[in-house]
Amino acid sequence: MTSPLEPKTFPHLPTLKGVHIKTAQAGIKYCDRTDLLIISFDKAAEIAGIFTQSKCPSAPVEHCRNILSHGRARALIVNSGNANAFTGKKGKLAVEQTLKAAADQLNIAENEIYLASTGVIGEPLNATRIIDALPNMINDTVENTWLEAAQAIMTTDTFPKIITQSVDFGGDKITINGIAKGAGMIAPNMATMLSFIVTDAPISSQILQKILSEKVSTTFNSITVDSDTSTSDTLLLCATGQTEKTLKPLNDIKDPRYVPFAEAIENILHNLSLQVVGDGEGARHLIEVQVKNAKSKNDARCIAFSIANSPLVKTAIAGEDANWGRVVMAVGKAGVEADRDRLSIWFGDYRVAVNGERDNDYNEVVVSDYMKKDHIVIKVDIDLGQESATVWTCDLTKDYVEINGDYRS
């Protein structure tokens, strides 16, 4: 069943010069659907990346981390169905075999090839499936769309996640296209989340990395589906510099084009991360948790995640129940400074609790009506300082249990 939070329409993503998209049915796990994606660049693109914080990362993540300092990419190869994680020597071998075959056939260097895998962990990945599919994909003259790219990397996602934005880049127009996949194991840092963003603007890898590192904290690192962190999270940002008219490279943060471009990337990351949460496994409601006036930024984030990861808060929202008592519980268990008698809590615009007790104006009928909305905002004022944080999550429904109780079968 498709998430009720699926966007009403999908944007059309323009083609980017010198960027080739190919998808295929490699039969890695799924039947009757694409599960392999290659995005290749005619000329080496500048690249930046951020990866899972898991202490047990997948073999592809280790490869990407190893080559990132090189800063150039000619191809991204992504498969769904198998994460090639916790596969030991076999996993490393599958990475090596894939790299060798792709480097030979695309005639590029192995350290210009980025790999990402998503799906079941612990099962050996049969690299032959990928290698056998490469020749047809590379030789096929028909290009696939960005939408098809997003579809090929889905696992338990119920809809593809895509976005595009054009940016005024010092008087010239540049384009940014992005895709993502998410679903379960979405938590900071990064989650079972894959996202690939490509712009035709000319931007150095150092600048790309700076922007990505800064903007990820309030976007992809501020979402959680189930507090579980994947072994495979990969976020890559590529800049081809292949605009119609040749533009001067951006490699200085004082360049006036820096801020609008960085803001556009933030917007792309924000939008994709909300699509990921909105398609959290079994999600029926998007939950935005705003924590205000905490003593420190870290306290604010800690409380916000404590609320967003609380199974009792998430099941209450699934039940469309304005159970602010559970919000208090989650504030209390966060373990950082909070004073019960100074707390105020809102659902949407409705203040339900103030100074440690139920708001006298609390109207259960009105608030219950609000709880039926797709997007629920929980605001908590800690009243101990001036720092804030916002995180996003989804509700915890029976469908989450259903999906994850027989994901492998």
Next chain:
Amino acid sequence: MTSPLEPKTFPHLPTLKGVHIKTAQAGIKYCDRTDLLIISFDKAAEIAGIFTQSKCPSAPVEHCRNILSHGRARALIVNSGNANAFTGKKGKLAVEQTLKAAADQLNIAENEIYLASTGVIGEPLNATRIIDALPNMINDTVENTWLEAAQAIMTTDTFPKIITQSVDFGGDKITINGIAKGAGMIAPNMATMLSFIVTDAPISSQILQKILSEKVSTTFNSITVDSDTSTSDTLLLCATGQTEKTLKPLNDIKDPRYVPFAEAIENILHNLSLQVVGDGEGARHLIEVQVKNAKSKNDARCIAFSIANSPLVKTAIAGEDANWGRVVMAVGKAGVEADRDRLSIWFGDYRVAVNGERDNDYNEVVVSDYMKKDHIVIKVDIDLGQESATVWTCDLTKDYVEINGDYRS
């Protein structure tokens, strides 16, 4: 529906001299069931206690903490249906009113009366319901049983939790009776867990506190249902000293009676905490997570709780799926030292992964059969040190979501 993990039989708890148990239907929230319990002592009992670590504790918890240094108790008054938590000044007033009425009627001091409340949070508790029920309870000459006491404090529990043990106390027999309630919001430290343990042995409050503080860490503070921590957790241990024959008080840890008594308390706490987990909301499987050979005790505990709190691990167990990939994921997200390529994982006696990949001898049919058992043991060898930890949890089922999605309605 009763948990399939309910004990097959309930033990008979002997009456303890000078201890009076009274239960009543006070109509605090529930109809047609008891919701109020008084345990009173003819002579002041020695008492020790441990309470929730929540930064937003309930009004009764604050009261108990305030009087604990006094170390003597004449009565415990416990209600279910309303936790009197996050109820601000009204909550404090309800505590004061209850204390005053009980002190007057029982003719004892307010600092000898311990209160505990469990149920919905954020709703004002109507103390009148309790106060009005007191006279009949106090004057009733019919005593209730320990089983009835355990029943009166249940919320979403599906079975009452009771245990008794007799101990050789330097050649004399003493008895320890314990009751508990749990269900949701069970996580360290303490959870929405109430437990009251009474012995007829003569033991000083200092000794009781020492034993309780030590033994709680491997018992009630090593269980988790949903990682949520309640505002109301209360564990009290009382010693009346009212044995048939007058015994010499135990007030020195070098007393040879200390160790067997402390071990008996540990056993009581262990047994009750497993009953609590086995009755976790919607639980169908008890999960024991053993982490071996971690670098430090703290690392071992951190990894064990990361596994035990992972929704993806817990839904896999609900689906009777030996999905050890998710166990690896949970090890990785714990954030403490772990080396993927040194990890080994067992389900029961079956090693499923070794040195970072699937065990060659892994037999899915045999392991799948094991996963049908009530009690699942997940063992993880980190192979980086010598420290261990064990925690217990239950699986995450659709019933958990059902129960918590409409708990208030």
